[in-house]
Amino acid sequence: MSVENVLKTIQENNIEWVDFRFVDLSGRAHHISLPSTEVDAETFVNGVAFDGSSIPGFRGIEESDMVMMPDPASTFIDPFTQHPTINIMCDIFTPDGERYERDPRSIAVKAEEYLQKTGIGTRANFAPESEFFIFDDVRYESGTNSASFFVDSEEAGWNTNRKEEGGNLGFKVRVKGGYVPVAPVDTQQDIRSEMSRLLEEAGMRVERHHHEVATAGQAEINFRFDTLTKTADNLLAYKYIVHNTARQYGKTATFMPKPLFGDNGSGMHVHQSIFDGDTPLFYEKGGYANLSEMALHYIGGILHHAPALIALTNPSTNSFKRLVPGYEAPVNLVYSKGNRSAAVRIPVAAVTPKGCRIEFRTPDSTANPYLAFAAMLMAGLDGIKRKINPSELGYGPVDKNIYELPEDDKANIRSVPASLEEALDALAADCDFLTEGGVFTKDFIDNYIKFKRNEAKSVAIRVHPHEYSLYYDC
Incomplete structure (x- = not known):
């Protein structure tokens, strides 16, 4: 949509408010709303000012003036506001007109520009499968003398004996029994x-939706791939619509990777491919799985870079509660x-030639998608440039159920980091592939690692309720 079309949309739909949004390091959106009467073509040239010092991980108060530059x-x-509103994502710039190097969306834009500069291809397509849970109740606390969480769902397997108004009608979802x-x-x-209807109204092409494996309302909605x-x-927009639709139904949705113990967690499997114009570059008939040599190097x-990547694709302490064997978790x-x-x-x-792609199954939806997609592309491009052959490095192919392999065979398969701290250590040691072409800066990476280490520490120093079960009677 062009600036002219945005202004036309405002007029034709009697839009009262224009909501300008940007994303922070963690991937959470923030917004400032302007009356539509204050928005014109100049707004898309001059941007919208905001205070960067109030966003964790951004700037200090002495250099807090920043500018949102809207992307029409x-x-x-917006399908949820009482007063007609349109939402527009923005890149962040400094007052002197430079892209802010800590702006996640700007990093994604630079990754796409870098792909074109390499001459490898003209565009990278991405398609995430972002799973989530829909609960009826969520309660949690973390205090000095207490810590707890509680979630509930009318369809949960643990509610087969719950007293319900009108009687319990059964048909609950068994643990690991929720697939379609x-x-x-x-x-x-x-x-x-x-x-799904609201996603399509927002411009996305929905391909399917279904119940996922776990009990208690695990779901998945797939939307069509697009550029990075x-x-x-x-x-x-997907997460915004899922969260707010659930709320309208009196429920709550979460993309937390592992909200339940003992059942499958929620991942974000990311499909990706590279094209040159309309020509798919990952397809070669007769190759392994009909993959081209370029795709194998990707x-x-x-x-090769997975341990470092995971600091950006699985950037929460809860991510590593999902990344354990036995729950369909892609740890191998x-x-x-x-x-x-x-x-x-x-x-x-x-799969058609144009649909030929690879799927990285490790990520989850705590990832900031701008950073995660950009990092995956940079890792894949590094593999193409260096002609990294995964088979020569012991990365497969393995066409067997890895979970059921003999222990001696499993011992030869490298696994993902066991904790967020381990992944951050890997990122600190292996980040040069990210800084190629100035896509990520060293300042950004150092700041990101510091930001995430603080998160990890905040969890590590707190008393865990299960420790009372283990140690109270010592």
């Missing part, structure tokens, strides 16, 4: 359909065709 292509009409059942086991068809930055914009880059740093126990899967069912 990201515009969509029909009603009445699946109670959330309508809410997912409503989410546009897909990250879409994912921000996989080599992803797997190998590639394989059609094998969901590998970190990199090559889809092979109903």
Whole structure:
């Protein structure tokens, strides 16, 4: 959408407010709303001022003036506001007109520009499968003398004996038994359909939705791939629509990777490919899974840099509660065709040359999508430039269920880091591939590591409720 079309949309839809949004280091959106009467073509040239010192991980108070520069292509009409509103994502600039090097969206834009400068291709397509839970109740606290969490869902397997108004009607979802059942086991068809309708109204092409494996309302909605930055914009809008639709239904949605103990967590499997114009560069008939040599080198880059990548694709302490064997978690740093126990899967069912792609299954939705997608692209491009052959480095292919391999065979397979701190250590040691072409800066990486170490420490120093079970009677 052009600036002219945005202004036309405002007029034709009687829009009262224009909501300008940007994203912080953690991937959370922030916004400032202007009356539509205050928005004209000059707004897209001069931007919207805000205080960067109030955003964690951004600037100090002595240099707090910053500017949001709106991208008209990201515009969509907000389906939740009482007063007609349009939402527009922005890049962050300094007052002197320079891109702010700590702005995640600007990093994504620079990654796309870098791809074109390399001459390898003209665009990178991304498609995340962002899973989530829909709960009926959530309560949590973390204080000096108490710590707890509680979630509940009407369809949860633990509620088979719960007293309910009108009687308990059964048909609960068993633990690990939630993959695509029909009603009445699946109670959330309508809410997912409503989410999907609103996603399509916001400009996304929804491909499917379904119940996921876990009990207690785990769901997935897939939307069509797009270019890197546009897909990250879409994912921000996706999470906004999922959260607020759930709220309208009197429920709550979370993209937290592991909100439940003993059942599957929520991942964000990321499909990706590179094109030169309309020509797919990852396809070669007769190759392994019909992959080109370029695609294999891209996989080599992803797997070689995976420990560092995971600091950006799985950037929460909770991420590593999901990344454990036994819960369909892709902890094994190998590639394989059609094998969901590998970190990199090559889809092979109903795949056309233009649909040929690789799927990195390790990420989750605590990732800032602008940073995660940019980092994956940079790792893959490094693999292409250095011709990293994943097979020569011991990264597969492994076309067996890795979870059921003999222990001696498993011992030869490298695994993901075991904690956020380990992943941050890996990022500190292996970040040169990210700084190629000035896409990420060393300042950004150092600041990001410091920011995330503080998060990890805040969890590590707190008393965990399970420690009372283990140690109170010592």
